[in-house]
Amino acid sequence: MIAETERTGQLQPTETGSYFVSNYPPFARWNEAAVPAVLAAFAAPPTSAPLGLYLHVPFCRKRCKFCYFRVYTDVSADDVERYSQALGSEAEVAAAQPAVAGRTLKYVYFGGGTPSFLSVKQLERLVERLHRSFGWDAAEEVTFECEPGTLSEPKVEALRRLGMTRISLGVENFSDAILEANGRAHLSAEIDRAWGWIKAAGFPSTNVDLIAGMVGETDESWQRTVERTLAMEPDSLTIYQMELPPNTVFVHDAKESGTATAVADWPTKRRWVAEAFDAFCARGYSVSSGYTLVRDPARVHFRYRDMLWEGSDLVALGVASFGHLSGVHYQNATHWGDYLAAVEAGRLPIVRGLAPTPRELLLREVVLGLKRGSIDPVRLAAKHGVDPLVEWAPQWESLAAEGWLDRTRPGPVLTRDGLLRVDALLHRFFG
Numbered sequence: 471m472i473a474e475t476e477r478t479g480q481l482q483p484t485e486t487g488s489y490f491v492s493n494y495p496p497f498a499r500w501n502e503a504a505v506p507a508v509l510a511a512f513a514a515p516p517t518s519a520p521l522g523l524y525l526h527v528p529f530c531r532k533r534c535k536f537c538y539f540r541v542y543t544d545v546s547a548d549d550v551e552r553y554s555q556a557l558g559s560e561a562e563v564a565a566a567q568p569a570v571a572g573r574t575l576k577y578v579y580f581g582g583g584t585p586s587f588l589s590v591k592q593l594e595r596l597v598e599r600l601h602r603s604f605g606w607d608a609a610e611e612v613t614f615e616c617e618p619g620t621l622s623e624p625k626v627e628a629l630r631r632l633g634m635t636r637i638s639l640g641v642e643n644f645s646d647a648i649l650e651a652n653g654r655a656h657l658s659a660e661i662d663r664a665w666g667w668i669k670a671a672g673f674p675s676t677n678v679d680l681i682a683g684m685v686g687e688t689d690e691s692w693q694r695t696v697e698r699t700l701a702m703e704p705d706s707l708t709i710y711q712m713e714l715p716p717n718t719v720f721v722h723d724a725k726e727s728g729t730a731t732a733v734a735d736w737p738t739k740r741r742w743v744a745e746a747f748d749a750f751c752a753r754g755y756s757v758s759s760g761y762t763l764v765r766d767p768a769r770v771h772f773r774y775r776d777m778l779w780e781g782s783d784l785v786a787l788g789v790a791s792f793g794h795l796s797g798v799h800y801q802n803a804t805h806w807g808d809y810l811a812a813v814e815a816g817r818l819p820i821v822r823g824l825a826p827t828p829r830e831l832l833l834r835e836v837v838l839g840l841k842r843g844s845i846d847p848v849r850l851a852a853k854h855g856v857d858p859l860v861e862w863a864p865q866w867e868s869l870a871a872e873g874w875l876d877r878t879r880p881g882p883v884l885t886r887d888g889l890l891r892v893d894a895l896l897h898r899f900f901g
Contacts, residue, residue, distance in 0.1 A: 482736040484683065486721050488538075489713040491841070491893045493792070493799070494834040494900070495826055500801060504823035511796040512567040512818065519783045519796075520576040522774060523604060525557055526788030526802075527580060529587040531619060535653035535723075536684070538715035540790035540804060541583045553789075554592045556813045558599030560787045563818060565603035569796055570785060575604055577773040577782075578612040580634075586616040590628045597632045604785075611636055611675075611773035618664040619656035626667040636772075637668055638677040638708070644695045648686040653719060665702055675770055678704040682742040683712035683734035685720070689742075696746045700753060706764045706772065707755070709746055711739040740890045747886070759842045760892040779838035781831065781853075789819075797831055799824045832856055837896050844883040865898050 529550060530541045542549075564570055578600075588596070606612060613636040614629055629637065639661070643649055646657045668676060678699055682692065699707060712733050714721050720731040734742070747757060755763040764770040778784055778794070786793030789809040791802050800823035803809040812819035826834065832854040839845040851857045859866060859878070866882055869875045874888030874895055888895060 483730070484712065484714055484733040484735060484739075486714050486716055486724075488715045489711070489893050491837065491896045494837040494896075495799075495824060495830055496900070497792075497801075500799060500822045500824045502822050504798070504800075504825055505820055507825040508795070508798050508800040508820050508823040509818070511798040512564075512569050514569050514796055516569050516571075516573055517783060517796050519781060520777045521570070521573045522577040522579065522777060522782055522784045523561075523575050523600075523606070524579045524581060524774075524784055524786045524788075524791060524793065525585070525600075526583060526786070526791040527557075527585040527588060528553075528583040528789055530582070530584045531587070531617070531655035532653055533719065534655075535719040536681075536712060536714070537653075537719075538717050539583065542806070550588065551592065552810065554588060554596050556810055557787050558596055558603075559816075560813045560819065561600050561603040563813070563816060564785050564787065567818075569783075575606045575609045576611075576777060578606050578609055579774045580612075580614045582615055584617045584620055585614055586620040586625065586629075590625050593625075593628060593632060606633065609635075611771065613638060613677075613774055615640065616664065616668075617656060618660040621660075621664040621667060623667045626664070626671050630671040630673060635673065636675040636677065637673045638679060639664060639668065639704075640679045641699065642679060642681045643684055643687070643691070644698045645686070645691045648684050648691060651686045652684045675705045677706045677708060678702060680707065680709045680746070681712050682709055682746070683739035685732050687734055687742075692742045692745070696749050699746075700749060703765070705766070705770045706758070706762060707746075707750060708762050709743050710761055711736070711743060736891075740887075743890055744886065757843070757886075757889070760889045761841075776842075779835065779841070781835055797826065799826065828854065829856070829861075832858065832861075833899060836862065837899055840882070840884065840896060841892050843889050843892075844881055847881050862899060868898065869895065 528541050529545055530543050533541060533543050612634050614634040615638045617640050641661050642654060644658045644661065649657055680695060680699060714731060714733060724731045747763065750763045751757065755765050756767050758764045762772065783796065784794045786802060789802060789806060790804040793800050800820050803812055803819040803821045809819045832850060835850055836845055836858050845858065847857060847859045866878050870878055874885055876883045876885050884892060
């Protein structure tokens with residue numbers, strides 16, 4: 471049955487907190503005591519899981535008012551150069567570990583922050599060092615996140631030459647007033663210019679990011695953003711629903727002023743995402759997750775997401791980045807000085823982690839799999855030795871009773887309404 475607040479038409483305001491579920495078990499359970507288990511995982515023989523590589527580039531021209539990531543603005547050229555060198559050094563240390571050495575990368579992801587903040591020369595040097603340590607010639611996907619205002623035509627051409635196969639452009643919105651109100655560094659003219667260069671470069675896959683419910687959004691402005699994104703014809707589209715994690719400028723300012731931040735309520739945000747889904751599906755796109763549409767599912771994939779959510783190993787490079795190796799979770803040093811000191815001393819900069827139980831590793835795949843709208847209980851039972859339909863029977867029953875499942879067997883499939891609120895539904899599995 472639909473929640474009472476929605477049936478009665480009452481608002482569900484966006485309050486302070488992290489709504490999006492990015493992992494299981496939750497990060498709050500990770501601790502310093504698990505670091506020896508993480509280091510033991512690196513020293514152990516390799517697993518048969520696919521291997522990915524994530525690089526965190528923490529620089530931005532401005533800090534978005536809704537951003538909760540580890541990012542730095544107003545950095546010197548020397549700081550940027552030192553950090554890019556540290557990434558290459560950390561890659562060499564990580565690639566030499568027994569659990570990693572000699573393995574083939576299946577995917578690579580440059581995230582941030584703003585990877586496109588780096589200069590062409592810095593990118594060339596970093597990629598050259600990554601190829602020396604890891605190599606990614608056999609990778610199925612190399613994703614690179616871009617902020618429109620940091621791109622130039624030579625930089626886009628360099629990204630293509632350096633082997634990036636999937637470019638993700640952080641558009642967020644097409645209204646200059648909304649972009650400015652939310653602290654974005656770019657404006658709409660920079661989006662159009664950057665997209666022209668990206669299309670001309672001929673990347674195998676392109677993605678556009680939007681955010682529904684930003685401060686200042688209206689039905690009319692959202693409709694214009696959807697229409698302009700449709701005209702771009704990206705290979706995939708990702709739409710996040712605006713939230714207010716505690717460590718954001720918006721939340722800080724709200725506490726200082728004693729007034730709430732004017733982010734759209736949850737029913738409005740879900741409606742806007744549903745409208746965008748409908749518009750793109752009418753153009754031949756398919757829903758790939760609670761946030762993603764793809765134009766050609768047979769050709770366009772998201773290996774980083776799919777392999778990671780199905781339990782791949784992920785070596786994480788950079789300050790505050792999150793990794794996963796041999797079933798053990800870990801995070802790098804979360805502060806600039808600590809990270810650089812460890813890497814420049816030739817050490818892995820790991821500061822906390824978690825060694826999940828076998829049941830928790832199964833539940834992780836259940837929770838993350840549901841973000842795509844369904845799970846395959848046969849695959850999961852064969853891998854983990856437990857039938858998730860039996861193990862979490864009460865949760866499936868409650869989802870079905872509340873109208874969030876199309877069906878439970880042979881495998882649970884969320885309804886569209888369920889998919890649009892999937893992060894709110896996942897907590898019933900936690901424990």
